[in-house]
Amino acid sequence: MKTIVLLSEAKNPVSGRQQPSRLEAQAIGLAAGLDEAPQGLHAGSSEEGVAAGLGHGLGGLDVVETPAGDDPLPALSAFLRRAFAGDAPPALILCGRRGEGGLETGLVPYLLAEMLGLPILADAVAIRPGEAPETLVVDQAMAKGARRRITVRLPAIVTVHPLAPPPLPFAFGRMRRGEVRRHPAPAADAPAAGTLAGERPHRARPKLMRTAGTASGGANLHVGPEPEEAARLILAYLEDNGIRRYGPA
C-alpha cells in the first residue's frame, strides 16, 4: 500500500534546532507497517529537520522547494494531484496533527483533504489494511483512553495521535542512504482558498472539565479480576497510553 507521510518543520523546544516532529516520526512508524518504503513529502525552504525522517524509516523524501514563509498548501496539493494522476497513486496520506514550532497551523491536513476531495480521519493510534480491497481499518484515539475502530475507503488522509506506538529509533545509516528528491515549487496561481486565517488576541477560556460523547469505563471496566490479570491489564493500559514504555509485557 503506497503511503505518503507529510512532514512539517518542527523545532526542538530546547535548542530551537530543526528536527523531525515526534508525531510525524510516529506516523512514519505506522506507515512502515503498511508500506515497506513509505515516502515523505515536505514543502518548505529547508530539509534540515525533515531529512531525519529518513532515519526513522522513510524510504524516500520529496521536498518541494517553496520560499520560506510561503503557504505550503498549493505546493502540496499540486504534488499530490500529480501523484494521484501518475501510474502508482498513493493509497494513504498520513500527517501529524499540529505544528511544532514552525509556522504550521495544524489545518493543512483538513485543507488538503478539502482541496483533493479525500476523506480525512483524525487521531489514529493503529492502522491496518481492511478485509475488503482498498480499505483501511483505523483505531481512533478518543478522550479518556477510549478507542473507536473505523474502516475507511482509500485513498484517505489520516492524522496520527500521540498515543500511537513510539517511532522507530533514529538510524543514521538509514538517513544517509535515503533518497531526497527536490522539486521546484509550482508556479503560484491564485491564492489557495482557506488561507485567510485571521489573528486575534488570546482570550482565556474556561477549562473543559468534561467532554461529552465518550463513555467512561466501558471496555476498560473489570470487576474482581485475578491479581495477575489485573496487573497485566494495568501494565497494558499504561503501555497503550504511553505512560510506561518498556514494550508489551
Next chain:
Amino acid sequence: MTAAAFLPWLIVAMVLVAAVQIGRRVMLWRAGKTARVDWLAGLKALPRRYLVDVHHVVDRDKSASRMHVPTAGGLVLASGLLVLGLVPALAASRVYWAFVALAFLVMGAGVVLEVRRRYPRALPRLSLGRWQRLPVHLGVFAAGGLLTALLAALGNPLPALSFVTFLAAAAAGLALAGTAGTGPMRHALAGATHLVAHPRPRRFDPASQKGEATGLRPLDLDAEKLGAETPADFAWNRLLAFDACVQCGRCEAACPAFAAGQPLSPKHLIADLAAAAGGGHARPYAGMPYPNERAVGGAAGLDAPIVSPEGLVHPDTLWSCTTCRACVEECPMMIEHVDAIVDLRRFQTLELGAVPMKAEEPLAHSRGCDEPNGRPLFERTDFAAGMSLPRIVEKGEAEVLLWLGQAAYDLRGQRTLKALIQTLNSAGVDFAVLGGQERDCGDLARRLGDEATFQRLARANVETLSRYRFARILTADPHALHVIRNEYPAFGGSYDVVHHTAFLAELVESGRLAPASLAGRAITYHDPCYLGRYNGEVEAPRALLDALGLERREMARSGKRSMCCGGGGGAPSADIPGDTRIPDIRMGQVKETGAKTVAVACPQCTAMLEGVTGDRAEVKDVAELLWEAVEAGRRTPAGAAPARELQPA
C-alpha cells in the same frame, strides 16, 4: 629401526596437519577487512610483548603461569629437538635421546600442574569440554614421547613397548594437531600472531600514556556499512584476536554484568565471535552460559548477522556491557573485548536503529539539543548561582578551563562541583567555565554506538574550545576526561586534560591549600573505570586522601583491577535486567572493608552508588572530602597554615 626414529617424523606430520588446519583458519581471517599492521615492529616487539606484557597478566594467577611455562616450553623444546633428529648422526646418539626425554619430562611436569587446575573439579571460570580434555591429550603425548625417547636413550631394551608408547604419543599428538584450527591448540599460533599484529600496539609501549591505547577510534561515517554486522565486517586482526582466546574465564570473573546476572559473559561473547566466522561452534560451548540466557537462533557464517535473535548473540548481551574494560585488563591474550562490543553496537545503532527503547531517549536529546538529559545548555551553570564562577567568554583566557559536564544538571553532582569550585576559589586558581557554550562531551552517544552524534558533538566542542586560550582543562568527570584527552585529538583538538583529583593533589602538595586533618575516619576509595583502567590514574586520588589523614582501606578489587559501579557505557540507559544490580555488589565490597565512607571521583559512580538502598556507606566525592578539610582548617587555623584571602562569594 627403533620406534624413537619415527618421533621426528611424527613431529613433521603434526606440523603438516596443524598447518593445513591453521591454513583453513587463515582463509577465514583473510575474509575480514584490511588493517594496517606494522609487521616488522610487531615481530621485533613480540618477545617483549610475550615475556613482559602477557606474562605480567598470566602471572596474576600463579597456577596458570607455573603450568604454562613448562608445558609450552617443554612442547616447543621437545619438538625442536626432534626435528633436529632428522639428522641421522644425531638420531643414533643416546645422549640426544636423553635430552629429548628430558624435554618431554619438563612438558609432563607442566601437564601435571595443569591437571591439578582441572581435576577433580575445574575452577568455575574455566571451560570444560575440549578444554577439559586438552591436558589428557597433552599428557598422553608427553608421556608417550618421554617413554619412547627414554627407551631409546637406554639402548632400546624393549622394542615392543617403545612401539606401543610411540603409537600413544602419535595418536595424542595428531589429535592435538588435527584441532589446531578449531580446538584449544588454536590459541598457540593465533595468540602469537595476535601479539605481532595487535590492533592497539600502543598498549605495549611502556613510554606511552595508558589512555592512548584505550580511546575508541573514529568511524568513517561515509563508509558503505557503519559498524560490524557480520564477522566479515571486522578487521582481519580482530578475527584473529577472537581466535586467540584460551577461554580461561578471567574476563568472566571480572565482568560486573556477569556478576549481576545480566546476559553477558565476555568469554562466551568472544567464543561466539570466534565461532561465528566458521559457521557456528564446532562443538557445544562448554563454559558457563550467559546468565539468564536469552534464546537465539544460532545462525552463523562469515556473512550472517551476529547480533540478532536469529544469530549467535542476543542484543541484550551486547547492551549489558558497561565498557568498564575489566575484561580487557584481565585478558592474558590481550583481546580487546570492548572494541568488538562498540563495533557491534555501532551497526545496531547507526544502521538498524536497534538501540534499547530506554536508550533512544538520551540519544534523541543528544541529537536535538546536545545534552543527553534534554536540558538547555545555558542552564548548566544555574547551580552555581551566588558563587564566584567566571565564564571564559568574559575573560577570554584562563589558566584552567573547568569542564562541568553532565553533573552540573544533577543535584548530587552539583554538590561535588560546588565543593570543587569553592576549593579552587580558596586556592586562588585562575579558572573559568564555558557556561552555555559547553556541549555534552559525547561519551554516552559514542558508547551507545551513535558515532554520528558523537562526532558532531566532538567537532562542535573542539570548535568552541579553539576560541579561547587556556593551559589545561580540569574536569571532575572521568568520562569527559577520557573523551577529551584521548578521543578528541582525532577531531583536531589536543588538550592537556587533568582530573580534579590530580589537580587538587597538586594544589595540596604545593601548599596552595591547607586542609586540616580528617584523621579518625576510615574510608575506602572506589576507582572510576575511566580514570583508573582507561587512564591509569590511581595514585593521585589516594595521595590526596592520605594527605587528609584519612585511614584508607582498600577493597579487594581496586586500582586498575577495580570493579565497575555499573554506570558506564550507557548501561544505565539500556537497563538490561539482571538478578541484582552492579552498584549493590560494589557497595557490598565497600561494606566488607568496614569503612563508613566510600570516596568516589566520578559523578556516574556517585549516582550509581548513592542509588543503593538500605544501610550503606556514605558516598563522598574526593573534592567534597577535601573541601570539608579545607573548611575545618579555616575554622581552626593550625599554626603553620597561612591565612588565605577569601574569594568574594
